[in-house]
Amino acid sequence: MLIRLIVVLVGDSGVGKTTLVSTFVKEKPDLEITSTVCIEMRVHEVELINSSYVKLEIWDSAGCEKYRSVAKNHYKNALGALIVYNITQRESFTNVDNWLKLIRENCPEDAVIYLIGNKLNRNDILGEGRP
Template sequence: MARKGIGEEEYDYLFKVVLIGDSGVGKSNLLSRFTRNEFLLDSKSTIGVEFATRTLQVEGRTIKVQIWDTAGQERYRAITSAYYRGALGALLVYDVTKGSSFENVSRWLKELRDHADSNIVIMLIGNKTDLKHLRVVATEDAQGYAETEGLSFIETSALEATNVEKAFQLILAEIYRIVSKKNVSTEAGASSSAGVKEGQTINVAADASGGKKQCCST
């Protein structure tokens, strides 16, 4: 049975995904485009933490995803441990028109690996592809970095809604595959155990790290 809360829609699994990256790369607009199909031209920097949810179908299952968005400024980095706790996926965002935001990806990746679960699914996102005349980060460079680090990769435009839905669908499908694999192996390894129950927030276990990452770009 799917889980059902009072006044809430039914869902089979609840996944937490975090957005990280420098301030101004478009994290909040990726969130609003995916959850509300909105883009705010005058959006201000996020202060503290905010999150939004959306329920969608992934491989025949109803997945409720809770997406957390926080400020990229240095002064808010003290919240990292609570922010990453329980996250099954992370979208590491940079701005294709801002070289420094891509250079800082390695720092964000280190922070992610220091604070998050070691098996968290990570997708690198190059945002603002609509600003073609201002691009400074080549797709090939980001693709190569992602492959080296074992990350999924895609380029998006929150303004034009390009690949935003696809990015979330890909990372949620990868998380679901890992959770499903763990569920099957848990039930097979311990018949007395109930395994992972539907409707539960799942923590990815070490046995799921062998899944192949998906890579794609515009």
């Protein structure tokens, strides 16, 4: 049996949404990532314990304002949303409320929403060994 799930990623530009998706799909970080323009979709199949499969359609949206109206059209069938912010940029966390509002206005009411603090690996900013 194949189950289809749509998940959307939102957050400010440069918070690492595309890197998260690429790392999940390829199972290793992609060091040659460029900024997303508008919206990109990646598909990844995951085998479950009972030999069923989940086909994840992961919609990675650009963080800049000019593409939001286009990206919103892809949210209406999403069963999950990931709001990503950069833990080293306070403004990206401050903008989480705006992203949450966008998700609540455009995704189904029962969509599961996760908040992800990203870029913990940035030791050059945080200091070696600090969480």
